Amino acid sequence: MKLTFRQSGGFAGLSLGCEIDDADLPRAEAARLRRLVRQCRLEDAAAPAGARDVTTYEITLETPGGVRRATFHDLAVPDRVQPLLDFLQRRAGPRPLP
Amino acid sequence: MQHGNPRMGRREPLHCILPPYILERLAESADARVRRLAVEAIAATAAARATRVTLATLAGMAAIPSPAGHKHRLVYDVRQGSFADLPGRLVRIEGQPAVKDRAVNEAYNHSGHTHDFYRRVFDRDSLDDRGMALVSSVHLGRRLNNAFWTGEQMAYGDGDGLLFRGFTRALDVVGHELTHGVVTHTSNLEYRGEAGALNEHFADVMGILIKQWRRRQTARQADWRIGVEIMGPGVTAQCLRTFTAARAFENDPVLGTDPQPKHVRDTYTGTADSGGVHINSGIPNHAFYLAAVTIGGRAWERAGRIWYRTLLALTPRSGFADMAATSIRIATAEFGKGSREERAVRSAWKEVGL
Numbered sequence: 001m002k003l004t005f006r007q008s009g010g011f012a013g014l015s016l017g018c019e020i021d022d023a024d025l026p027r028a029e030a031a032r033l034r035r036l037v038r039q040c041r042l043e044d045a046a047a048p049a050g051a052r053d054v055t056t057y058e059i060t061l062e063t064p065g066g067v068r069r070a071t072f073h074d075l076a077v078p079d080r081v082q083p084l085l086d087f088l089q090r091r092a093g094p095r096p097l098p
Numbered sequence: 099m100q101h102g103n104p105r106m107g108r109r110e111p112l113h114c115i116l117p118p119y120i121l122e123r124l125a126e127s128a129d130a131r132v133r134r135l136a137v138e139a140i141a142a143t144a145a146a147r148a149t150r151v152t153l154a155t156l157a158g159m160a161a162i163p164s165p166a167g168h169k170h171r172l173v174y175d176v177r178q179g180s181f182a183d184l185p186g187r188l189v190r191i192e193g194q195p196a197v198k199d200r201a202v203n204e205a206y207n208h209s210g211h212t213h214d215f216y217r218r219v220f221d222r223d224s225l226d227d228r229g230m231a232l233v234s235s236v237h238l239g240r241r242l243n244n245a246f247w248t249g250e251q252m253a254y255g256d257g258d259g260l261l262f263r264g265f266t267r268a269l270d271v272v273g274h275e276l277t278h279g280v281v282t283h284t285s286n287l288e289y290r291g292e293a294g295a296l297n298e299h300f301a302d303v304m305g306i307l308i309k310q311w312r313r314r315q316t317a318r319q320a321d322w323r324i325g326v327e328i329m330g331p332g333v334t335a336q337c338l339r340t341f342t343a344a345r346a347f348e349n350d351p352v353l354g355t356d357p358q359p360k361h362v363r364d365t366y367t368g369t370a371d372s373g374g375v376h377i378n379s380g381i382p383n384h385a386f387y388l389a390a391v392t393i394g395g396r397a398w399e400r401a402g403r404i405w406y407r408t409l410l411a412l413t414p415r416s417g418f419a420d421m422a423a424t425s426i427r428i429a430t431a432e433f434g435k436g437s438r439e440e441r442a443v444r445s446a447w448k449e450v451g452l
Contacts, residue, residue: 006370010244011271012262012325012338013376014353048181050249052278052289052297056371074244075181082240094354097377098370 001034002062005088006095010055010074017095018088036084037061042070043078051075057085168192169213170224170231173205176253178240184253185235201266205234205254208272215273215308216280219398220406225279232276236266245271247278260332261352268327269312274305285412292417294375299382299421300409302339307398317390317397339380341387360384362418362451381450382421388446393439400439404429422447 006017022030042061047054055074060067072078077085169192176186189202196203209232216222224230233251242255245265252275254265265271278301281287287297302324310320323346325338335347339358346356358380359365365381366374386405390397408425416424426444433439 008370009372009376011246011265011274011376012243012353013357013371015357015370016354048249050247050282052247052249052301053245053275053376055244074239074242075246075248077180093352094350097357097366097374098368 001037003033003037003088004058004060004062005092006058006098007089007092008056008097009053011053015095015097016089016092018091018093020088020091033084033087036087040081040084041078042068042081043072044070045072045076045078047073047075059084059088168229169210170229171206171209171213172231172233173202173209174233174235175199175202176235176238178237180239181248181253184238184248185233185251186237199236201236201254201256201264204264204266205236205252205272208266208269209234209252209276211269211312212273212276212308215304215311215398219307219311219402222280225276226283230279230283234266236264245275247275247282249282252276252279257328257330259330261330262328263330265328268325270302270305270309270324271328272305273308274301274324277301277304280304281409284410285416286414287412287416288414289372289375291373291375292378293415294372295378296382296412296416296418296421298375298379299386300405302341302379302383303386303402303405306341307402310396311398314396316395317401318394320397322387339383341383343384358383360450381452382418385422385446385450385452388449389443392442392446400433401443404432404439404443407432418452422452 001022003020004017005020006015008015020033022033025033042059051073056071057073057077058069058071060069072081171190171192172185172188173190174184174186175189176183179186189199190197190206196206213224213232216224224232235251235253236256238246238253238255241258243257243262245254246252252272254275257263257265278297281297281300287293287300289297306320306322306324310317313320322341323337323339326336329335329337333347333350333352335350335353337346339356340346343360346358347353348355357366357377359378360380361384362381366377368374371377386401389404390401393400404425407428408421411424411428412420426440426447429437429440429443
């Protein structure tokens with residue numbers, strides 16, 4: 001299982017991200033990541049039309065079963081996605097702008 | 099005499115009549131009055147909801163006169179709740195003394211300074227020029243590294259304490275968010291591509307001018323840096339953006355390198371950040387800095403005046419070329435052809451490639 005995380009926009013306008021393969025993680029951490037992925041349902045969510053300075057998140061999940069990609073915003077992070085987002089943000093660093 | 103929220107009882111004919119998709123189209127009209135009415139109509143439902151919450155929370159307030167032209171601040175605590183929980187619990191209203199919560203007082207004070215700036219410098223009566231109440235919510239989300247204009251109010255995260263501190267700390271951040279409200283009620287620049295970068299540009303320009311105005315700094319004395327007070331201990335960056343030719347930060351282990359271009363040849367053309375609205379704003383930001391420093395004195399008095407009038411004259415799909423041409427036209431009209439101001443604005447745009 002491979003996860004690619006990208007964050008852009010927000011007041012700070014930063015381009016951050018990380019790429020994580022559970023095969024590269026210590027066993028306990030890999031198990032935790034798989035649990036967080038199972039718990040959440042990745043869905044696209046648009047920010048309110050008039051909102052400004054919203055941060056955009058993009059998570060791509062690659063498994064043997066296929067690829068799932070979701071784009072959402074920090075004004076609309078579902079409770080079930082927040083723990084996975086926290087996990088990815090703690091591991092995110094600067095990334096070139098796409 | 100008006101009571102409570104000055105917006106109440108001033109309903110315009112567009113409100114509640116037209117379907118949302120028509121209103122959205124009208125909000126992009128080239129006619130400033132149609133745009134204003136449409137934007138107000140779109141905001142009306144949400145604003146009415148916020149007003150109802152306010153009045154329910156503070157039953158006596160409906161009877162308190164709030165004459166037009168006076169500041170009317172409402173600060174809420176959303177207590178780590180999400181967007182759906184906005185505005186939260188009302189914790190401080192206009193005229194009440196400071197509370198223990200630092201973020202509440204910062205939101206209150208900084209939105210007050212922003213209101214005073216628009217009133218005294220541009221004779222503008224709040225965000226909509228009609229005495230609109232300034233609604234702020236603090237403690238949005240858990241350790242959220244962001245601040246927003248939601249379309250009807252300000253909302254501030256506390257920061258994670260590592261990358262960022264609380265976003266209410268910086269007057270330029272609060273001025274930036276409130277200016278998004280001013281943009282919505284004036285040119286209503288679209289939030290993508292060059293128009294979006296101009297939207298961000300005006301928010302940064304007014305944010306920095308409010309800070310300079312409070313500090314009584316001339317253009318040469320000012321540091322021209324955005325976000326100094328919100329940077330956390332876990333980053334080497336001293337600010338988020340700079341209007342000068344320099345980079346705000348370089349090779350920061352967490353934030354990387356400031357991506358803002360200062361010349362059109364370096365424009366970001368990708369899709370991230372709604373087409374680089376927080377990135378390409380570096381180009382007009384730098385032009386404003388060049389114009390202000392060349393004109394000299396206090397930046398809000400002449401460069402700021404030209405920019406404010408330009409904001410009023412632009413339309414939702416204006417781009418950088420429109421911005422440059424309009425600001426030169428206004429500088430000429432205000433200060434005369436061949437004036438120091440007109441020449442400074444013209445040469446500033448030329449220097450960034452426009």
